[in-house]
Amino acid sequence: MTSKPRPSFPARLDRAPGPAPARGAALLPMSAAKPATAAAKPPVARQQPHGLGLDSHAVRQAMVNKLAGQGISDVRVLSAMGTIERHRFVDSALVNQAYEDTSLPIGLGQTISKPGVVSRMAELLLNGRPGKLGRVLEIGTGCGYQAAVLSLLASEVYSIERLRGLHDKARENLRPMRLPNVHLLFGDGMAGFAKGAPYAAIIAAAGGEAVPQAWIDQLAMDGRLVAPVASSTGGQQALMVIDRTPQGLRQTVLEAVHFVPLKSGIA
Numbered sequence: 001m002t003s004k005p006r007p008s009f010p011a012r013l014d015r016a017p018g019p020a021p022a023r024g025a026a027l028l029p030m031s032a033a034k035p036a037t038a039a040a041k042p043p044v045a046r047q048q049p050h051g052l053g054l055d056s057h058a059v060r061q062a063m064v065n066k067l068a069g070q071g072i073s074d075v076r077v078l079s080a081m082g083t084i085e086r087h088r089f090v091d092s093a094l095v096n097q098a099y100e101d102t103s104l105p106i107g108l109g110q111t112i113s114k115p116g117v118v119s120r121m122a123e124l125l126l127n128g129r130p131g132k133l134g135r136v137l138e139i140g141t142g143c144g145y146q147a148a149v150l151s152l153l154a155s156e157v158y159s160i161e162r163l164r165g166l167h168d169k170a171r172e173n174l175r176p177m178r179l180p181n182v183h184l185l186f187g188d189g190m191a192g193f194a195k196g197a198p199y200a201a202i203i204a205a206a207g208g209e210a211v212p213q214a215w216i217d218q219l220a221m222d223g224r225l226v227a228p229v230a231s232s233t234g235g236q237q238a239l240m241v242i243d244r245t246p247q248g249l250r251q252t253v254l255e256a257v258h259f260v261p262l263k264s265g266i267a
């Protein structure tokens, strides 16, 4: 390509009259020319009639790059995090913080989980195995963000929330996204959801002092459960992974985390 002569000035006079070439592209050697699609992109403001006053795709991509920098390497997870618009799940006053790696209030004393934690847990659930997860049970729908992320990684997502106000909010947030494989349930997730069992994966977004037996009972063979569990002394939480293997249950305790408490009953 370097041996090709550069187009000489005034190159554009050789062209038949027609639409102007993309700015900056016509006089550059091919190797330096920007792809036409990038140059032809309409202004961002017109693409985002609702939500962030900036290019949410670019901000989300920056978040994905940070997640990759923090060690998230499963491309399926990175792609799901780049696809689901987190700013649609938070209050309009918090939209500008939607792509920061921080939990944010979603009402009723609860929070939307940090992107770093959502992607870490999703990667643990996928466990490097190819393809999609089968049925997944999520305890603690909250605003529905993680359920939306999981919907891109699993065949079916059953998500339970114990607070009616948040269950309704999640339903509203998810409606325009039309995710037919997300099933929102209102109830006490301590009992799991036996009708959807067995699950290839179970994920809890709230931490108790132990993993309820019902969750373990509803975990499929070769399935994996990821949940925050608090130590009875001091309440410090850690991420716990439980694998059901043909040889029995295998439990691994990973890094410290901070989740809202797992509570029983509905409200």
Ligand code: SAH
Residues within 6 Å of the ligand: 110, 111, 112, 113, 139, 140, 141, 142, 143, 144, 145, 146, 147, 160, 161, 162, 163, 166, 187, 188, 189, 190, 205, 206, 260, 261, 262, 263, 264, 265
């Ligand atoms: N998954 C959410 C995080 C929500 S925070 C996200 O995408 O960010 C955790 C949620 O767990 C709270 O909404 C809380 O009400 C809920 N929760 C706590 N105990 C529960 C239980 N026993 N059953 C169902 N939901 C529970």
